[in-house]
Amino acid sequence: MVRLKRGWYTSQALRHASDRHRLRVQAELHDHPGTIASHHSAAVHLGLPLHRPDWARVHLMRTGPGSAQNRPTVVIHQRVGEVVGMDPALVVAQTALGCPVSGLMAADHALRTSQILLSDVELWSTQLDNHVGHCHLPVVLRLANKLRESALESRTAITFDRWGWHLDPQFEVPGTPYRADARLRGTRVLIECDGLGKYDEPGAEQREKVREDDIRALDxxxxxxxxxxxxxxxxxxxxxxxAIARSARR
Incomplete structure (x- = not known):
């Protein structure tokens, strides 16, 4: 038996920190009626990827009137708008408040899986303009793109944006049947994001080497x-x- 919080235990195998957090959310919801999961606590329930969130704190939101509460292990936020249930678009916006990287990961995944419309995230963001971290929302809204196929691609995009570069996701390489994870806009530099599991399929690594040789042969x-x-x-x-310098010399 694993202790989740005072009075709550589980016999389930908790392989990841997110597994424990998901169960703790259920326990906190039971102990705090009139609330729903919010921020990254709701995002993990929706299966959205996150970038190293604080799993020690559960985030909830009131569905009616009431003041906010901030404790070491659970944060209860005031109600946003007229929300009464978990809205994926609001969850994405709330997640971005705490971490723009997590926000973009969640937004890209939710867009790709048709869980949200970006316009709905924009509407919710207008109701969060007095919340801490609101400055992250314009960045996430500007960069969000349903073409990205992994959380690593989302994290890469926001990192390059901070350097002043824009990435064109899922770039079709001219003259080839290949598609790169991204192209550095305005250059002949392609970005490939190598996350866990990319080469799990037998022969995938060998095929990738041939693919890359073909692409490099075209400068x-x-x-x-x-x-x-x-x-x-x-x-x-x-x-x-x-890479940019080598490309320019060619």
Whole structure:
């Protein structure tokens, strides 16, 4: 038996921190009637990807009048608008308040899976203009794109945006049957995001090497991005600048 909180236990196998958090949300909802999950606590319930959230704190929102409460393990937010149930578009907007990277990951995934319309996120964002972190919402709304196929692509996009570069997602490489995860706009530099599981299929790594050789033969530069490299931004920035320089010399 694993203790979730005082008076709450589970016999389920909790392989990930998100598994424990999901069960804690259920316990807190039972102990706090008149609330619904919100922010990243709602995002994990909806299956939206997140970037290293604070799993120790559960976020709830009132469905009626009442003041906000901020405790070490549970935060209860005041009601937003006339919401009475979990709205994915509001959840994405609330997630972005705390972390723009998580917000973009959630937005891209929700758009790709048809859970939200970007216009609905924009409407909710107008009702969050007095909330801490509202400055993150314009960035997420500007960058959100349903073409991105992984959370790593979303994280890469917001990192490059901070450097002043724009990525064109799922770029069809001219003269080839290939598609890159992104192109650095205005250059002949392609970005490939290598996340967990990308090469799990037998023969995938060999096919990727042939694909990359074909692309480089047409004078395209390829920069591979991993989660570790995004944690070492100076090294990644140097790689990208070197690729741009090589492309310019050609």
């Amino acid at each position: 395209w530069e390829v920069v591979r991005v991993t989660s570790d490299l995004l944690d070492q931004r100076t090294a990644l920035l140097h790689r990208v600048k070197a």
